[in-house]
Amino acid sequence: MATDQGPISNASVVGQLVQRCAPAWQSYTEHAFVQQIANGSLPQACFRHFLIQDYQFLVQFTRAYALAVYKSTSLDDMREAASAVHALLNTEMGLHVEYCQRWGISESDMLAAQEATATTSYTRYVLDVGMSGDLLDLLVALAPCSCGYGAIGAALMADPATRLADNPYRDWIELYGGEEFQRVSRGAVEQIERVTRARIGDQPADSPRWEQLVCIFERAVRLEASFWQMGLDLAE
Amino acid sequence: MATDQGPISNASVVGQLVQRCAPAWQSYTEHAFVQQIANGSLPQACFRHFLIQDYQFLVQFTRAYALAVYKSTSLDDMREAASAVHALLNTEMGLHVEYCQRWGISESDMLAAQEATATTSYTRYVLDVGMSGDLLDLLVALAPCSCGYGAIGAALMADPATRLADNPYRDWIELYGGEEFQRVSRGAVEQIERVTRARIGDQPADSPRWEQLVCIFERAVRLEASFWQMGLDLAE
Amino acid sequence: MATDQGPISNASVVGQLVQRCAPAWQSYTEHAFVQQIANGSLPQACFRHFLIQDYQFLVQFTRAYALAVYKSTSLDDMREAASAVHALLNTEMGLHVEYCQRWGISESDMLAAQEATATTSYTRYVLDVGMSGDLLDLLVALAPCSCGYGAIGAALMADPATRLADNPYRDWIELYGGEEFQRVSRGAVEQIERVTRARIGDQPADSPRWEQLVCIFERAVRLEASFWQMGLDLAE
Amino acid sequence: MATDQGPISNASVVGQLVQRCAPAWQSYTEHAFVQQIANGSLPQACFRHFLIQDYQFLVQFTRAYALAVYKSTSLDDMREAASAVHALLNTEMGLHVEYCQRWGISESDMLAAQEATATTSYTRYVLDVGMSGDLLDLLVALAPCSCGYGAIGAALMADPATRLADNPYRDWIELYGGEEFQRVSRGAVEQIERVTRARIGDQPADSPRWEQLVCIFERAVRLEASFWQMGLDLAE
Numbered sequence: 001m002a003t004d005q006g007p008i009s010n011a012s013v014v015g016q017l018v019q020r021c022a023p024a025w026q027s028y029t030e031h032a033f034v035q036q037i038a039n040g041s042l043p044q045a046c047f048r049h050f051l052i053q054d055y056q057f058l059v060q061f062t063r064a065y066a067l068a069v070y071k072s073t074s075l076d077d078m079r080e081a082a083s084a085v086h087a088l089l090n091t092e093m094g095l096h097v098e099y100c101q102r103w104g105i106s107e108s109d110m111l112a113a114q115e116a117t118a119t120t121s122y123t124r125y126v127l128d129v130g131m132s133g134d135l136l137d138l139l140v141a142l143a144p145c146s147c148g149y150g151a152i153g154a155a156l157m158a159d160p161a162t163r164l165a166d167n168p169y170r171d172w173i174e175l176y177g178g179e180e181f182q183r184v185s186r187g188a189v190e191q192i193e194r195v196t197r198a199r200i201g202d203q204p205a206d207s208p209r210w211e212q213l214v215c216i217f218e219r220a221v222r223l224e225a226s227f228w229q230m231g232l233d234l235a236e
Numbered sequence: 237m238a239t240d241q242g243p244i245s246n247a248s249v250v251g252q253l254v255q256r257c258a259p260a261w262q263s264y265t266e267h268a269f270v271q272q273i274a275n276g277s278l279p280q281a282c283f284r285h286f287l288i289q290d291y292q293f294l295v296q297f298t299r300a301y302a303l304a305v306y307k308s309t310s311l312d313d314m315r316e317a318a319s320a321v322h323a324l325l326n327t328e329m330g331l332h333v334e335y336c337q338r339w340g341i342s343e344s345d346m347l348a349a350q351e352a353t354a355t356t357s358y359t360r361y362v363l364d365v366g367m368s369g370d371l372l373d374l375l376v377a378l379a380p381c382s383c384g385y386g387a388i389g390a391a392l393m394a395d396p397a398t399r400l401a402d403n404p405y406r407d408w409i410e411l412y413g414g415e416e417f418q419r420v421s422r423g424a425v426e427q428i429e430r431v432t433r434a435r436i437g438d439q440p441a442d443s444p445r446w447e448q449l450v451c452i453f454e455r456a457v458r459l460e461a462s463f464w465q466m467g468l469d470l471a472e
Numbered sequence: 473m474a475t476d477q478g479p480i481s482n483a484s485v486v487g488q489l490v491q492r493c494a495p496a497w498q499s500y501t502e503h504a505f506v507q508q509i510a511n512g513s514l515p516q517a518c519f520r521h522f523l524i525q526d527y528q529f530l531v532q533f534t535r536a537y538a539l540a541v542y543k544s545t546s547l548d549d550m551r552e553a554a555s556a557v558h559a560l561l562n563t564e565m566g567l568h569v570e571y572c573q574r575w576g577i578s579e580s581d582m583l584a585a586q587e588a589t590a591t592t593s594y595t596r597y598v599l600d601v602g603m604s605g606d607l608l609d610l611l612v613a614l615a616p617c618s619c620g621y622g623a624i625g626a627a628l629m630a631d632p633a634t635r636l637a638d639n640p641y642r643d644w645i646e647l648y649g650g651e652e653f654q655r656v657s658r659g660a661v662e663q664i665e666r667v668t669r670a671r672i673g674d675q676p677a678d679s680p681r682w683e684q685l686v687c688i689f690e691r692a693v694r695l696e697a698s699f700w701q702m703g704l705d706l707a708e
Numbered sequence: 709m710a711t712d713q714g715p716i717s718n719a720s721v722v723g724q725l726v727q728r729c730a731p732a733w734q735s736y737t738e739h740a741f742v743q744q745i746a747n748g749s750l751p752q753a754c755f756r757h758f759l760i761q762d763y764q765f766l767v768q769f770t771r772a773y774a775l776a777v778y779k780s781t782s783l784d785d786m787r788e789a790a791s792a793v794h795a796l797l798n799t800e801m802g803l804h805v806e807y808c809q810r811w812g813i814s815e816s817d818m819l820a821a822q823e824a825t826a827t828t829s830y831t832r833y834v835l836d837v838g839m840s841g842d843l844l845d846l847l848v849a850l851a852p853c854s855c856g857y858g859a860i861g862a863a864l865m866a867d868p869a870t871r872l873a874d875n876p877y878r879d880w881i882e883l884y885g886g887e888e889f890q891r892v893s894r895g896a897v898e899q900i901e902r903v904t905r906a907r908i909g910d911q912p913a914d915s916p917r918w919e920q921l922v923c924i925f926e927r928a929v930r931l932e933a934s935f936w937q938m939g940l941d942l943a944e
Contacts (some may be wrong), residue, residue, distance in 0.1 A: 062305070062314060063604075069302030069321060071840045073920070078298060079325055085305060086322050089315055115691075117698055121589045124596030132535075132779045134842040151682055199915045200908075208909045212781070219587075226589055264850045306605045309684070351927075353934055360832030367839055368543045369772075370606040397838075436672075437680045444673045447546070455823075462825050534786060538777035541770070541793060550770060551797055557777060558794050561787055583783075 005029070006154025007185035013204055014147050014189050017140070019175040021218035027153050028144065028221045033228035038156050040167035044103075047169065050231035052101050055110040057227070058096060060123035062088040063187045064130060064142055069136040074198075080191055099171070106168075122223035129216055136199045139192050140213050150167045150185025153177035167168035173177060241265070242390025242423035243383060249432045249440055250383050250425050252334075253376070257454035264457045265388050269464035274392050276403035280339075283405065286467035287336050289355045291346040291465070294332060296359035297323040300366060300378055307371040316427055334406070354466035358459035365452055372435045375428050376452050380460040383428075386421025389413035391449065475518070478626025479619060479657035485668045485676055486619050486661050489612070493690035500616065500693045501624050505700035512639035516575075519641065522703035523572050525591045526616050529580040529699070530568060531596035534560040536602060536614055541605040548669075552663055571643070588701035594695035608668055608671045611664050612688050616696040619664075622657025625649035713737070714862025715855060715893035721904045721912055722855050722897050725848070729926035735931045736852065737860050741936035743825060746864050748875035750940075752811075755877065758939035759808050761827045763818040765935070770796040770830035772838060773848055780844040784907075788899055807879070826938035830931035837924055844907045847900050848924050852932040855900075858893025861885035 019027050033050070036042035039147045065088065097107045130138030139146075153176025158163045164170045171206035176180060200207045230236070244251050269286070272278035282295060301324065304317035315397050333343045366374030375382075389412025392398045400406050436443045465471070480487045490497050505522070508514035537560065540553035569579045602610030611618075625648025628634045636642050647653060672679045701707070716723050726733050737915045741758070744750035773796065776789035805815045836844030847854075859885025872878050883889060908915045937943070 012385075030450065052246075059311065059314075062318075063308075066302045066305035066314075066318070066321075070299045073840070075295065075325075075329075078295075078302075082298075082302070082321050082325050085302075085318050089311075089318050093311075117589065117593045117695070120597050120695070121593035124600045127600045127603075128596045131599075131839070132781070132842075134840075134845065137842065154626050197916065199917050206909075207915075208905065209907050223589070223592070311605070329841065352831045353931070356833050357829035357933070360836045361828050363839075364832045364835045367603070367835075368606075368608070370543070370604075373606065433680065435681050437678075442673075444669065445671050445681075459825070459828070522908075531783065531786075534790075535778045538774045538786075538790070538793075541774035542778065544771075547767065547797075547801075550767075550774075554770075554774070554790075554797050557774075557790050561783075561790050565783075613753050 004153035007150040007182050007189055009189075012189050013192050014143050016205055017143070017214060017217040018151075020214045021221060024218050024225070026069075028225040028228070029148065029155065031225055031228040033232050034156070036232075037060060037169045037172060038159065038162040040163055040169060042169065045166065046234060048103055048105060048233050049234050050228075051096075051103060051105060052110050053108075053116050053227070053230065055093075055096055055100065056113070056115050056119050057123060058064035058088060058093055058128065061142075061145065062093075064123070064126050064138065067130050068135060068138055068142075071130065073135070077135065077174045077191075077195065080187075114236065116230050116236055118223070118226045118235065122220065122227055125223055126220065131218075133216075134199065136139065136192075136195050136213070137216060139188075139195055140216050141220045143188065143192060143217060144221045147185050148221070148224065150182050150188075152224050153181055153185075160219045171181060241387035242371075243386040243418055243425055245425075248425050249428050250379050252441055253379070253450060253453040254387075256450045257457060260454050260457045260461070264464070265384065265391060267461055267464040269468050270388060270392070271397075272468075273405045274395065274398040274403075276285060276399055276405060278405065280404065282467050282470060284339055284341060285339060285470050286464075287332075287339060287467065288346050289347045289463070290427065291329075291336065291343075292349070292355050292437050293334055293359060294324060294329055296363065297378075297381065298329075298363050300359070300374065303366050304371060304374055304378075305361065307366065307374060309371070313427075313431065316423075343355040350472065352466050352472055353464045354459070354471065358456065358463055361459055362440065362456065365456075369452075370435065372428075372449070373452060375424075375431055376420050376449050377456045379424065379453060380457045382424035383421050384457070384460065385412050386418055386424075389417055389421075444458050477623040479622040479654050479661055481661075484661050485664050486615050488677055489615070489686060489689040490652045492686045493693060495536075496693045496697070499628060499699070501620065503697055503700040505704050506624060506628070507633075508691050508704075509641045509644065510631065510634040511639060514641065516640065518703050518706060520575055520577060521706050522661040522700075523568075523575060523577060524582050525588050525699070527565075527572065527579075528585070528587050528591050528594060530560060530565055530623075532591075532599065533617065536595070536598050536610065539599065539602050539609055540607060540614075543590075543602065543610060545607070548685070549607065549663075549667065557635075568680065586708065588702050588708055590695070590698045590707065594692065594699055597695055598692065601692075605688075606662075606671065608667050608685070609688060611667055612685050613692045614659065615664060615689060616693045618660035619657050620696065621648050622654050622660075625653055625657075627697055651677055709916055713859035713899055716859040717897075719730070720897050720899050722851050723777050724913055725851070725922060725925040728922045729929060730932070732926050733928045736865065736933040736936070737856065739936040741940050742799055742860060743869075744940075745877045745880065746867065746870040748871055748877060750787055752876065754939050756811055756813060756820060756944065758936075759804075759811060759813060760818050760821045761824050761843075761935070763801075763804055763808065763815075763937065764821070764823050764827050765831060766801055768827075768835065769850075770801075772831070772834050772846065773837065775838050776843060776846055778849075779838065779846060781843070784816065784898075785843065785903065788895075822944065824938050826931070826934045826943065830928065830935055833931055834928065837928075841924075842907065844900075844903050844921070845924060846896055847896075847903055848921050849898060851896065851925060851929045852929045854896035855893050856929070856932065857884050858890050858896075861893075890928060 004010055005018060008018060012084065033042065061078065062085055065081050065084040069078050069085065071083060072078040100110065129141040149213040153173065155172050157177035162173065164173065198206050200209060204210055237366055241254060242244055244254060246255065269278065301317050301320040305314050305321065308314040308317060336346065355444065362377040365377040391410050393413035398409065400409065432440050436445060440446055475480055476487065477490060480490060482491065505514065534557055537556040541550050541557065544550040544553060572582065598613040601613040625645065627647050628645050629649030634645065636645065668676050672681060676682055712718055714724060716726060717731035718727065741750065746792050770793055772791040773789050777786050777793065780786040780789060809816065834849040837849040861881065864881050870881065872881065908917060912918055
């Protein structure tokens with residue numbers, strides 16, 4: 001892992017966490033689900049199952065950012081988290097619904113679907129880490145998603161093995177690899193940078209708390225990988 | 237209390253709560269602080285002290301609505317609470333800061349000021365009721381503020397004893413008595429109506445939970461009255 | 473489901489919830505893992521995997537009862553939940569550790585093991601339902617465990633297909649089917665009875681909240697069934 | 709502040725916090741209420757009012773330690789906090805009730821009394837700091853009580869101005885100055901020592917988080933002083 005991961009520079013806090021759990025990170029970011037998206041070979045039923053669960057994921061993700069507002073001790077942190085809540089509820093969910101319609105899935109289908117175990121485990125793990133810890137614990141548990149999807153998108157765009165032409169998942173790749181989402185991910189990386197500085201200082205890896213943050217991050221990365229696997233297995 | 241209280245109709249859940257603790261409600265809504273605003277006789281130092289504490293109140297109030305997003309079990313409830321968070325952070329705080337500048341108070345003054353005990357007690361009571369109970373408990377604890385300020389504004393506008401001409405507090409009266417704020421307050425009344433129906437049903441006053449809601453509401457009303465008193469006493 | 477389920481009488485709140493999700497309840501209480509315990513055919517590796525995860529489950533279960541203390545609004549409810557916390561930390565964990573030693577598993581093995589996804593999903597679901605809802609929501613999410621293990625134990629003891637002689641799982645069956653555990657389970661059923669009466673009243677199934685409680689209970693039942701399945705599959 | 713404060717050594721984390729807010733600490737620990745207890749001159753009505761509020765304080769304090777169990781990330785921390793919950797519910801509340809009976813106050817009097825604003829503000833501040841922050845934030849917010857009462861008791865016992873003979877408050881002084889309570893307070897000091905080391909490290913005062921902990925501690929100290937003042941003023 002010699003090079004930066006898209007929006008995640010090696011020197012950043014998130015970059016250091018990534019390096020501490022490199023095998024888990026690779027299993028997540030280069031998961032078979034992602035590779036089959038990249039080359040277009042993913043069975044469409046798997047993608048549809050993923051899209052439905054991703055909608056339910058977004059709902060819980062929004063609750064997690066609302067919790068971040070509650071947990072913030074400065075107006076700047078409150079505003080940062082509240083703008084994520086606002087964007088999720090008023091933009092991203094709408095885009096997701098539109099996108100799913102093109103795959104033949106209606107919003108009521110998504111609301112009626114049962115949450116898969118993998119969706120429950122990652123989302124509720126994040127919410128519980130966030131409630132029992134502080135804002136930094138919460139943001140680190142969110143990072144595999146908030147920062148990781150940007151890294152995955154950037155890697156897909158940069159990878160010569162990625163096929164865009166005639167790939168049914170081209171829009172998805174271009175969404176997460178596109179400049180707008182990269183900017184959002186860089187924002188999430190920077191937010192963790194700031195909150196780490198405020199709660200731990202400039203040398204977080206020297207803090208006794210660092211191992212706890214590595215544990216939270218690694219566990220969240222593994223649960224994100226289970227989320228891809230759930231798509232691949234069409235698992236409940 | 238034969239008539240509706242501005243945005244609070246007697247038949248509404250909030251209206252029924254008001255009727256159950258009429259003396260406390262009257263002590264709050266007709267507090268000397270409010271009456272002296274109405275006739276312009278309030279010492280300006282009291283008003284300035286109140287404005288500074290009100291800013292700190294808004295910060296905690298925002299956290300309470302973020303908690304309501306986290307606590308919501310439907311997208312509609314999430315959106316309703318999130319739009320309050322958004323309005324508070326991006327509109328109301330800005331208006332408050334502008335308004336305070338006209339009273340010679342800068343935002344840094346407000347941020348530097350120590351939170352008064354009365355501010356702490358109401359805001360943290362709301363947050364704790366909300367965290368330990370459900371969304372309805374939280375909204376009922378917020379109601380003396382979210383619905384009550386609208387009732388106070390409407391009462392001031394309707395009261396022949398209110399003097400607008402040459403009243404230094406005229407803007408304040410017209411803000412809370414004005415149509416826009418009345419609409420916001422009616423929204424808060426209706427939100428409680430919906431959540432009550434979803435959690436208790438159509439006859440909330442027949443539920444064993446009703447007495448608990450009356451207790452929460454009455455206590456919150458008393459703590460709001462202490463907030464006015466803090467302004468009057470210039471209390472820390 | 474014409475008859476009572478051990479400590480769960482049909483007329484009780486928990487009994488009514490059980491009847492509302494009979495297929496899920498049956499899949500949980502008569503899961504292959506349970507049947508193979510009953511006839512002694514369960515591979516011992518599966519049981520060991522289950523025991524390790526069950527230890528980690530107990531830690532989170534203790535946190536859930538601590539949350540119930542925080543969420544209680546009466547001293548009686550606080551004492552009831554606190555005595556569960558005390559028993560879990562000071563008795564049940566010790567018994568579990570002793571029991572596991574007989575299966576060749578040390579406490580440090582259990583602490584070092586990674587939490588399986590199925591363990592994470594049930595425990596964090598319970599904690600999140602409990603934090604976002606009220607005490608009743610929390611207790612209902614706990615019920616498949618707090619009341620269900622007693623029902624399973626009683627069913628195993630009553631079932632002629634259960635083989636105790638030369639069954640390596642005999643102790644386990646006798647623990648959960650034994651009088652002491654049955655008493656604990658009846659206590660959990662009665663606690664839900666009391667809290668339901670205090671929060672909803674005598675006809676909970678007529679309350680609009682009933683469907684929400686059914687959803688929480690059914691989902692928790694399914695997640696408990698996944699916990700058995702994790703044992704059977706030796707799943708991470 | 710050259711010397712240790714009873715159970716609080718100058719070198720301990722709590723000792724360093726005390727030194728950072730020496731004026732507030734002195735206003736709290738040498739409050740007129742405390743001095744009038746020491747010399748027996750406190751009006752008995754003030755003491756009775758204090759006792760009633762102290763009972764309600766204990767209930768919220770118990771909830772705070774239950775929250776500490778939920779927030780703990782090690783079994784040792786869980787056990788430490790759970791033993792406080794157990795002692796509060798099963799020993800200290802009983803002793804308090806007995807003691808109050810000698811002052812003519814029954815448990816039902818205490819339960820029926822309205823919580824004073826000063827009781828609400830300190831207890832809910834602690835609960836909110838604890839919920840929004842991590843275990844260390846919670847323990848620091850509790851420290852003015854968990855460690856401070858021991859410091860006050862030790863100071864009273866050591867002070868030649870304290871009069872024990874014919875002092876109606878002699879039992880109270882000897883309780884908090886006695887060896888058993890001193891041991892409990894030392895335990896609270898040591899718990900903060902351990903959790904600080906685990907979350908920040910060996911040089912907490914060099915951490916950027918230190919100023920936040922000082923703020924939490926100082927604010928909690930001030931709210932504790934308001935609690936004495938409430939007794940003196942017979943304030944609601």
